[in-house]
Amino acid sequence: MNPTWMASNIADEIQSYENPPSLRRDALRRKINRILQRGTMKDRSRCGAPRTVVFDLQHTNIQSKRTFVRRAIEELKLKPFKLKKAQKLIASNKQRRVTCAKKLIRKFGARKNGPKWEWNKIVNTDFSGIFTIEGFHNSKNVVIYVEDSSEISANLIEAPMLKHPNGVMFWGGICTKGLIPHDGPINFTEWLRDQRQNDKRKRMYMTGELYARFLREEAIPAINEVVQNLDEVIFQDDQDSKHRTQVAMDVIYDLFEERIEANDGDAKFADAWPIENI
Structure with missing residues (x-):
């Protein structure tokens, strides 16, 4: 309808509808800008596996990307502890x-x-x-x-x-x-x-x-x-x-x-x- 509109103009138009999306204006503008740049409404593929599979990986010993593990550690607020030497016992x-x-x-x-x-x-x-x-x-x-x-x-x-x-x-x-x-x-x-x-x-x-x-x-x-x-x-x-x-x-x-x-x-x-x- 208006091919000359920028992402900000489209965001203003969408927010004036009766049922606007539950996004703030900046978030909506960024999402519209991504759609215009990529030419599709599908979400971008995420780097690494979803964070929710961390527990599945622990049980199945599946290797994952280091960035995924780092994100999981930061979100769970885990602290690193190194192994201590101990007396070997039978x-x-x-x-x-x-x-x-x-x-x-x-x-x-x-x-x-x-x-x-x-x-x-x-x-x-x-x-x-x-x-x-x-x-x-x-x-x-x-x-x-x-x-x-x-x-x-x-x-x-x-x-x-x-x-x-x-x-x-x-x-x-x-x-x-x-x-x-x-x-x-x-x-x-x-x-x-x-x-x-x-x-x-x-x-x-x-x-x-x-x-x-x-x-x-x-x-x-x-x-x-x-x-x-x-x-x-x-x-x-x-x-x-x-x-x-x-x-x-x-x-x-x-x-x-x-x-x-x-x-x-x-x-x-x-x-x-x-x-x-x-």
């Missing part, structure tokens, strides 16, 4: 953990106001893993730009790496009065190196005798400095066989009134003892 480990937990509860109580509560006396100790002190080589990031490889000297093109890189191990503890020692863990690697004065071997490994000597010279003085009374301490260490040798047990029983036995503290308690996370 069925026998779970049964063993329950058995050990019941033993510990019978010995040291389950409630702070209970008559058996003694968890505040426990000193939780452990050795760290080995921290590598060698430099990390990333072949993807460290590159040299030259016209020809023959221009690079050998000391630049090669990255010497040890087959067994040097590392350092620490010892530490924790109790209700704080960390043991207060100023940082004990460098066990350095202490072990000092014990090699008359030994010609290149490497020394911890034995039951060395562990007992380490307890007397370093660990127990550090514990006593924090707790100030070893008679009120329940000592705990891991289930390493070297920690359960007779010479090491003699040192512990001579200086501590009580110790958490190896059979009571399961090896799969890495997520239960606080020292494991410290």
Whole structure:
């Protein structure tokens, strides 16, 4: 009827009808403009799948476009949470953990106001893993730009790496009065190196005798400095066989009134003892 009319003129005309569409004028004008530009009244195809199928995709494992997933996350106001490392357990480990937990509860109580509560006396100790002190080589990031490889000297093109890189191990503890020692863990690697004065071997490994000597010279003085009374301490260490040798047990029983036995503290308690996370 009026081929010279613009989208705004058509919107004004439509809104003057007895039954105008339930759209605001700006929305109506934009829709008319799209129809005029595209030459059809059919809606444009949407990018990605409809948001309502997100739950169907979860059950059927159908891959969808990343834009659709992002829109769904924004509309549902979801927050991202990364997976946390946890102790890997099989069925026998779970049964063993329950058995050990019941033993510990019978010995040291389950409630702070209970008559058996003694968890505040426990000193939780452990050795760290080995921290590598060698430099990390990333072949993807460290590159040299030259016209020809023959221009690079050998000391630049090669990255010497040890087959067994040097590392350092620490010892530490924790109790209700704080960390043991207060100023940082004990460098066990350095202490072990000092014990090699008359030994010609290149490497020394911890034995039951060395562990007992380490307890007397370093660990127990550090514990006593924090707790100030070893008679009120329940000592705990891991289930390493070297920690359960007779010479090491003699040192512990001579200086501590009580110790958490190896059979009571399961090896799969890495997520239960606080020292494991410290």
